[in-house]
Amino acid sequence: MRLAELSRRSGVSTATIKYYLREGLLRPGRQINATTAEYDEEHLRRLRLVRAMVQVGQLPVAKVREVLGHVDDESLGRTIRLGAALWALPQVPEPDEEDAYVQAAHEEVAALLDRLGWENARQLATLSPAYRSLVVAVAAFRRLGYGWGAEQLAPYAELMYRTAVLDLDNMETHPPGAERIEFAVLGAILNEPVLRALHRLAQEEETARRYGFE
Amino acid sequence: MRLAELSRRSGVSTATIKYYLREGLLRPGRQINATTAEYDEEHLRRLRLVRAMVQVGQLPVAKVREVLGHVDDESLGRTIRLGAALWALPQVPEPDEEDAYVQAAHEEVAALLDRLGWENARQLATLSPAYRSLVVAVAAFRRLGYGWGAEQLAPYAELMYRTAVLDLDNMETHPPGAERIEFAVLGAILNEPVLRALHRLAQEEETARRYGFE
Numbered sequence: 001m002r003l004a005e006l007s008r009r010s011g012v013s014t015a016t017i018k019y020y021l022r023e024g025l026l027r028p029g030r031q032i033n034a035t036t037a038e039y040d041e042e043h044l045r046r047l048r049l050v051r052a053m054v055q056v057g058q059l060p061v062a063k064v065r066e067v068l069g070h071v072d073d074e075s076l077g078r079t080i081r082l083g084a085a086l087w088a089l090p091q092v093p094e095p096d097e098e099d100a101y102v103q104a105a106h107e108e109v110a111a112l113l114d115r116l117g118w119e120n121a122r123q124l125a126t127l128s129p130a131y132r133s134l135v136v137a138v139a140a141f142r143r144l145g146y147g148w149g150a151e152q153l154a155p156y157a158e159l160m161y162r163t164a165v166l167d168l169d170n171m172e173t174h175p176p177g178a179e180r181i182e183f184a185v186l187g188a189i190l191n192e193p194v195l196r197a198l199h200r201l202a203q204e205e206e207t208a209r210r211y212g213f214e
Numbered sequence: 215m216r217l218a219e220l221s222r223r224s225g226v227s228t229a230t231i232k233y234y235l236r237e238g239l240l241r242p243g244r245q246i247n248a249t250t251a252e253y254d255e256e257h258l259r260r261l262r263l264v265r266a267m268v269q270v271g272q273l274p275v276a277k278v279r280e281v282l283g284h285v286d287d288e289s290l291g292r293t294i295r296l297g298a299a300l301w302a303l304p305q306v307p308e309p310d311e312e313d314a315y316v317q318a319a320h321e322e323v324a325a326l327l328d329r330l331g332w333e334n335a336r337q338l339a340t341l342s343p344a345y346r347s348l349v350v351a352v353a354a355f356r357r358l359g360y361g362w363g364a365e366q367l368a369p370y371a372e373l374m375y376r377t378a379v380l381d382l383d384n385m386e387t388h389p390p391g392a393e394r395i396e397f398a399v400l401g402a403i404l405n406e407p408v409l410r411a412l413h414r415l416a417q418e419e420e421t422a423r424r425y426g427f428e
Contacts, residue, residue, distance in 0.1 A: 011357070044359075045359075048358045048359055049358075051358065052354070052358055056354050077425075077426075078425050079421050079422055079425045079426065082421060083421070086414070086417075113415075118415070118416075118419040120418065120419045120422030120423060121415045121416075121418050121419040121422075123422075124418055124422070128415070128418060129414075130411050130414030130415045130417075130418060131411075131415060133407065133410070133411035133414070134408065134411035134412060134415060136407070136411075137404065137407040137408040137411055138408065140266070140404055140407070141404055141408070143225070144262045144263075144265065144266055144400065144404070145258075145259075145262055146400075146404075148408075152384070153408070153412070155380055156377065156380060156408065156409060156412055157412050157415075157416065159373050159376055159377050160409060160412040160413040160415075161416040161419070161420065162373055163370065163373050163413055163416065164413060164416035164417040164419070164420045165420055166369055166370060166373075167417060168417070168421065168424060170366070186358065186360075190351065190354055190355055190358070192410060192413075193347065193350070193354070194348065194352065194355070194362075194367070194370070195370060195374060195409075195413070196347070196406060197344050197345075197347035197348035197350075197351055198367070198370055198371045198374040199374040199377055199378060199409070200300070200343075200344035200347070201327075201332070201335045201342070201344045201345060201348060201371075201374075202332075202335075202374045202375040202377065202378035203300075203378040203381060203382070204297065204334065204335050204338055204344060205334045205335040205375070205378070206375065206378045206379055206381075206382050207293050207296060207297070207382065208293050208334035208335075208337075208338070209334060210382060211291075211292050211293045212291075212293065
């Protein structure tokens with residue numbers, strides 16, 4: 001397809017597509033003559049991913065380029081390649097390791113992973129932003145006087161594990177390689193708002209079931 | 215307890231506590247003499263809630279005052295009182311009702327709620343920011359060419375429902391009235407980062423289980 005059709009099908013203006021081409025976020029089209037290039041479905045897919053990162057995820061262009069670099073790096077194994085792409089997404093602030101609440105939270109999270117038998121997550125802990133996010137969030141609860149520990153967190157973790165199984169099952173409906181990793185990145189950006197909204201709706205439903213509209 | 219002890223036990227400076235008192239976010243202490251007031255456990259609890267909203271939730275003081283107004287409004291029934299407090303928390307942008315993707319997303323979300331039998335959520339739909347958030351999120355998926363509808367969303371919604379049941383069970387371990395609603399507001403602010411982190415950790419665990427560290 002030509003640039004005009006790529007623009008029409010993606011809903012992205014030709015000026016913006018040209019900007020992404022200059023910035024290296026999209027591979028150049030196949031040059032037909034001096035002024036015309038041909039684009040394919042892969043360009044369209046990549047363009048949608050870039051739009052999701054820029055518009056929904058609000059990532060700066062440099063960060064988008066970094067994530068795409070990992071998506072396209074065929075030299076890496078797929079767990080690492082997927083991890084590198086997801087870990088390049090913005091994360092919460094780093095825990096302050098001097099803080100006593102953070103230290104207590106580290107112990108609780110380690111106890112949680114042992115209890116759950118999440119050995120891989122335990123092994124990835126020093127690398128993983130998700131692990132550090134959890135430590136920060138648990139420390140915030142403790143600082144406010146709520147002693148949430150492994151026991152309270154475990155039932156939530158079991159439900160989130162089942163959620164992750166659904167995520168991976170959905171991901172596996174896409175062909176392996178860059179396309180699958182693209183879907184995972186898109187999922188990481190778009191799934192969280194969906195889950196948050198479903199969770200809040202479920203809270204409303206259950207509150208009304210228990211207490212009515214009294 | 216005196217102001218100094220309230221400060222020590224909460225970890226909030228006396229200057230900040232005085233500011234919250236002036237702004238009406240904390241009720242005045244019981245005046246003992248011209249220069250000394252006495253504070254109790256309720257002040258400590260309320261102070262922790264204010265800190266969570268300001269520091270973790272990053273809400274402006276005027277918004278904190280609005281949420282607390284709902285928490286303390288004993289004239290309302292508890293479903294509405296809880297809803298009012300949670301709905302005063304910041305939400306995603308409103309859906310653009312002219313947009314064709316938004317219109318399609320409305321239909322999918324309505325079909326989802328029917329399929330799940332969430333009649334209360336259906337009834338609250340026109341009022342609920344969670345409903346609108348879900349419409350916005352589903353529309354974002356559709357705009358990117360992923361036709362997520364009721365069928366794909368239902369298994370996620372079932373897991374989020376079980377998560378909400380845990381939330382309410384936890385909430386009910388607190389005495390009814392303002393204290394319970396305070397805990398729900400705190401949960402809404404602190405639980406989401408915990409769930410997000412657990413979800414990402416679970417994805418890492420499951421990815422490594424399926425694909426190893428190849």
